[in-house]
Amino acid sequence: MTSTASYRGRGRPRGFVEDEALDRAIHVFWEHGYEGTSLSDLTAAMGINKPSLYIAFGSKEELFKRALVRYKDTYVAYAAGTLEEPTAYAVIESYLRTAVDALTGSGHPPGCLSIQGGLSCAPSNSGISEFLAAYRAVFEGELAQRLARAEKEGDLVGGTDTAALARFVVTLGQGLAVHAAAGAGREDLQAAVEVGLRAIAAYVPSGTSVTPAAANGA
Amino acid sequence: MTSTASYRGRGRPRGFVEDEALDRAIHVFWEHGYEGTSLSDLTAAMGINKPSLYIAFGSKEELFKRALVRYKDTYVAYAAGTLEEPTAYAVIESYLRTAVDALTGSGHPPGCLSIQGGLSCAPSNSGISEFLAAYRAVFEGELAQRLARAEKEGDLVGGTDTAALARFVVTLGQGLAVHAAAGAGREDLQAAVEVGLRAIAAYVPSGTSVTPAAANGA
DNA sequence: GCATTTCTGTACCGAGTGGTAGGATCCGCC
DNA sequence: GGCGGATCCTACCACTCGGTACAGAAATGC
Numbered sequence: 159m160t161s162t163a164s165y166r167g168r169g170r171p172r173g174f175v176e177d178e179a180l181d182r183a184i185h186v187f188w189e190h191g192y193e194g195t196s197l198s199d200l201t202a203a204m205g206i207n208k209p210s211l212y213i214a215f216g217s218k219e220e221l222f223k224r225a226l227v228r229y230k231d232t233y234v235a236y237a238a239g240t241l242e243e244p245t246a247y248a249v250i251e252s253y254l255r256t257a258v259d260a261l262t263g264s265g266h267p268p269g270c271l272s273i274q275g276g277l278s279c280a281p282s283n284s285g286i287s288e289f290l291a292a293y294r295a296v297f298e299g300e301l302a303q304r305l306a307r308a309e310k311e312g313d314l315v316g317g318t319d320t321a322a323l324a325r326f327v328v329t330l331g332q333g334l335a336v337h338a339a340a341g342a343g344r345e346d347l348q349a350a351v352e353v354g355l356r357a358i359a360a361y362v363p364s365g366t367s368v369t370p371a372a373a374n375g376a
Numbered sequence: 377m378t379s380t381a382s383y384r385g386r387g388r389p390r391g392f393v394e395d396e397a398l399d400r401a402i403h404v405f406w407e408h409g410y411e412g413t414s415l416s417d418l419t420a421a422m423g424i425n426k427p428s429l430y431i432a433f434g435s436k437e438e439l440f441k442r443a444l445v446r447y448k449d450t451y452v453a454y455a456a457g458t459l460e461e462p463t464a465y466a467v468i469e470s471y472l473r474t475a476v477d478a479l480t481g482s483g484h485p486p487g488c489l490s491i492q493g494g495l496s497c498a499p500s501n502s503g504i505s506e507f508l509a510a511y512r513a514v515f516e517g518e519l520a521q522r523l524a525r526a527e528k529e530g531d532l533v534g535g536t537d538t539a540a541l542a543r544f545v546v547t548l549g550q551g552l553a554v555h556a557a558a559g560a561g562r563e564d565l566q567a568a569v570e571v572g573l574r575a576i577a578a579y580v581p582s583g584t585s586v587t588p589a590a591a592n593g594a
Numbered sequence: 595g596c597a598t599t600t601c602t603g604t605a606c607c608g609a610g611t612g613g614t615a616g617g618a619t620c621c622g623c624c
Numbered sequence: 625g626g627c628g629g630a631t632c633c634t635a636c637c638a639c640t641c642g643g644t645a646c647a648g649a650a651a652t653g654c
Contacts, residue, residue: 169600170650193411194498197642207603208643214601218642269496277557278492280412291558322567325555329568330544333551337543339495340509349540350547357575387630388620415612426613428632436612 176214177228179204184225184233189267192222192276192286222275223289229271230293236260237297246308247362250327251355253301257331258347261338269339273332298328318361330354394432395446397422402443402451407485410440410494410504440493441507447489448511454478455515464526465580468545469573471519475549476565479556487557491550516546536579548572 182203186195197218201207206214215221240253262268272294276286302324308314314323334347400421404413415436419425424432433439458471480486490512494504520542526532532541552565 167600168598168652170602170652172601189496190498191411191494191496193409194496194501196498196640198640199498209604209645210602212643273554274496276409277495277554278407278409278412278487280408280414280417283412287558294558319567322571325560325564326548326568326571329551329555329565330548330572331551332554333547333549336491336495336550336554337547340505340512342543346543347547349537350544353540353544353575353579354548354572355575356578357571357573359578360574361571386622386628388622388632390631414610416610425633427615427634430613431631 174204174206174210179206179214180225180228183221184229184271185266187222187225187275188229188269188271189274191274193279193283219285222286226271226275226290226293233260233266233271241300241304245313246305247313247358249301249304249308250358253327254331254351254354255348257334258344258351261335262342262344262347268341270332270335273335274339294328294332298324301327312363314361315363323358323361326357392422392424392428397424397432398443398446401439402447402489403484405440405443405493406447406487406489407492409492411497411501437503440504444489444493444508444511451478451484451489456518459518459522463531464523465531465576467519467522467526468576471545472549472569472572473566475552476562476569479553480560480562480565486559488550488553491553492557512546512550516542519545530581532579533581541576541579544575
């Protein structure tokens with residue numbers, strides 16, 4: 159229905175692949191933010207012209223929202239995966255470590271679109287910052303739920319404020335994103351994560367396995 | 377020299393107080409970011425018109441930079457003060473707690489100007505985001521120095537990676553700012569800080585006093 | 595072939611951007 | 625009072641913004 163596939167209709171076919179153009183848009187928004195990106199920047203990067211953009215995506219704002227959705231499904235897919243880890247500690251550790259890799263990975267701008275996109279905007283664009291804030295809140299909620307389950311399952315000490323723990327983790331993650339956007343390297347961020355994980359260890363019942371060394375694997 | 381005081385010169389006197397106008401500018405930039413703020417927004421908030429603004433501050437960009445300097449000297453003066461605390465733990469605890477208060481205080485927009493101002497900008501405004509990043513790096517450096525001193529003085533366990541510790545603290549602080557900008561309340565942020573302080577405790581030699589109260593019991 | 599349908603390209607729209615010119619206005623000094 | 629000097633206000637500048645009208649181009653269906 160959303161015609162992401164190559165629909166062979168009756169008229170002249172599109173000269174571009176929608177998801178491909180969307181990926182280009184993601185990169186521009188990611189690097190320069192919503193307000194720092196003009197339609198000219200977008201059309202130049204996407205390789206299409208304004209009427210085509212408008213027909214395909216509706217408006218700059220709708221394009222941004224669709225870009226964010228795709229961003230989530232591609233660049234941030236790892237986050238959902240981390241929730242599947244067996245224990246609370248493993249979830250948090252996995253999330254923070256993969257976040258660092260994602261924030262500083264090559265092939266895309268550093269940092270996180272959901273923050274760089276528009277932490278604060280002009281009044282006329284306030285919908286953007288609200289949309290982004292709501293988006294960020296979703297993962298925090300999912301993580302809080304996951305940690306609440308973990309507390310019931312006994313791999314967090316009883317009585318742990320799981321909401322606070324989740325908030326701490328995403329807060330640290332967002333701080334990492336800010337740092338990454340400013341050019342901090344992977345090692346720098348990993349070092350901060352190691353410190354943060356020390357805090358988590360305090361909420362893990364003694365006896366539960368906490369990955370022993372810092373960054374190395376099993 | 378900078379004529380911040382009311383200089384009685386030979387010509388017509390100014391119809392506004394410079395620092396007062398600067399404070400208004402700070403608030404607008406703080407809430408909407410550099411690119412989300414137009415000259416019209418500024419003149420309306422500052423109560424002066426464009427030529428006066430231009431004569432007094434040079435340009436939008438110079439106004440922003442002067443606003444950031446004043447912001448640092450007023451709204452973020454607490455940060456420098458926290459470095460005077462006697463121990464590393466006290467420094468970090470004081471910084472994070474006062475940061476939460478500052479980020480969610482009344483009488484000004486939530487969050488932090490140095491982040492909301494322009495985490496990422498259009499290419500033509502890249503100087504702004506770089507300027508902000510450099511500004512943020514200053515405090516991280518000061519904190520790292522302070523913690524290095526603390527390690528020598530023995531109130532951090534020997535061999536502590538003080539740079540990583542400093543980076544963790546400011547990373548958490550920046551995450552708090554992102555959350556605050558999105559509307560998180562004081563209690564929410566404090567809860568995250570409590571978790572973070574657990575990590576710090578791991579770097580404090582046993583016997584050193586760690587403020588007991590806060591969130592945990594003993 | 596030809597009508598139909600859809601997309602592409604150019605050229606344009608009103609509104610708003612950051613920034614400025616020039617004159618009116620108000621002041622201290624003489 | 626008159627002069628020189630600094631500020632304030634109106635109106636405007638070239639430019640870019642997001643968004644669109646319209647005609648030409650390329651495909652399908654008959």
